Amino acid sequence: MPRNQHPHPSEVTPESIYMDRRSFIKRASVAGIGGSLIAGGVWARQKNAPRVEGTFDDDLTPWETVTGYNNFYEFGTGKGDPKKNAQDFRTDPWAIEVTGEVSEERVFSFDELVDGLDIEERIYRMRCVEGWSMVVPWNGFMLKDLIERLGPTEDANYVEFTTLMDRRQMPGQNSPVLPWPYVEALRMDEAMHPLTILVTGVYGKKLPPQNGAPIRLIVPWKYGFKGAKSIVKIRFTKRQPRTTWNEAIPREYGFYANVNPEVDHPRWSQATERRLGEFFRRDTLMYNGYEEVASLYDGMDLQRYF
Amino acid sequence: MATLPPSVGRRSRNWIPGAKGVLWIGLLAPVFILGDRIFLFGRLTGGDFVDDPVELIQHWTGNTALILLLVGLASTPLRRLMGWHWTIRFRRLVGLFAFFYATLHVVSWFVFDHQLALNPIIEDVLERNWILVGMLSWLLLIPLALTSTSGWIRRLGGKKWNRLHQLVYPVAALGVLHFLWQTKLLERDPVLYSAALVLLLGVRWLVRKK
């Protein structure tokens, strides 16, 4: 296994969060969820998680940073703004509309939508298009499981996710920095990949508002901006949806946004990244190290479809 | 263009050396605050947990350098408009510290982003407008910092020295452009700096016409 591919949780967790993890494991097992290893790319935390050969220097990014250093322009463009401005954000009640090419269009409450889905812990690298990265222990379920339950039609080629639009609660939406509301989308095969998850928690705790509560998308082999936060609408479409950053600056942000050290951003190199908290940069890995997704893009010109 | 200050009695300028001492402390403060936030977790001066120390260093030093450049540029309008001739006494020190912070800024980039590897540095400078512009700004500051001593003023003569130091205008403009060009979207701070620069240049131009 290539060095540095997969974060290994065993020895690296700071003492302070160890208790959180324990309580999470308890909760998880009560719910009858075993840790599962998927495609060698995911580590579900378990007491008996197998040791893995190789060297791992993917320490978990501390809770303070995961929840205090965020790009969530709905709450302001500064990295500290979301934490400051999102504390009173209301996530209960929360409704999610499922629409488009799907067997039944309807509105779900948050609880209805996630009811019965297997919440597991996934430790993923998160690579921001701006050139920094984190390692985050998310709690979530496979998007695939939800999609199978919703039953898209034959014509569903893409899934689109829309973030809440609420100028009163999200002060950033009062400024025209982006065309609101925020929309992101995946090709169906990307959405069905077992690495793609919808996240409802982090570090074993309920997802904080600044991280996209109550529910957000995580696609670990893509730049972070693909991960739509505070989702209120899931739409299945035949044609490729417009997506926010791509619409705002098409030259700089593509629809695919796969992490790729060979395709530079027009204003900076993507060959390296700074892991938050470290001083020197490290090499960025193809598909952020999740090479098992490469076959999704067989034959595609990645310089063009960036 | 050099307006002579009105003759002022010796006595009334006694405060200047003391003020210079205070200014030194003020100009060094940003580097202490930075050190405190990174190495002492803000125990002395407060501030939030630092998630990305290198980003903080680069933003902090870049902003300080640019602010000091603009403060230095304000000296002439203040003298002309308000008659605050004393500002000239502090201008060189402010400019020198602008260079100090710009140098910390650039060196942090050499070291942390490129670990002093020359080829990637050159590549970055040539490939990216905003870095090239920053580099030009810093390179133009070097001769100004080197000639900032009284010895050099004498050696060059006031007129030549003044002409050389007009370079501070392109330096500041390139610094502002460097910031404007690196942001994804039009953000507040670079716009504020641009406005300040335009204002300072505008005032200067208006006053000069008279």
Ligand code: HEM
């Ligand atoms: C070789 C020359 C230079 C290089 C390589 C350089 C590089 C950088 C880098 C890497 C950043 C941070 C970008 C980011 O984190 O997104 C930055 C920001 C900045 N630089 Fe420079 N810089 C140079 C010269 C200068 C000079 C001479 C000035 C001032 C006159 C300056 C002022 C700034 C400012 C104000 C910022 C923005 C800070 C912020 O985002 O709040 N830079 N520069």
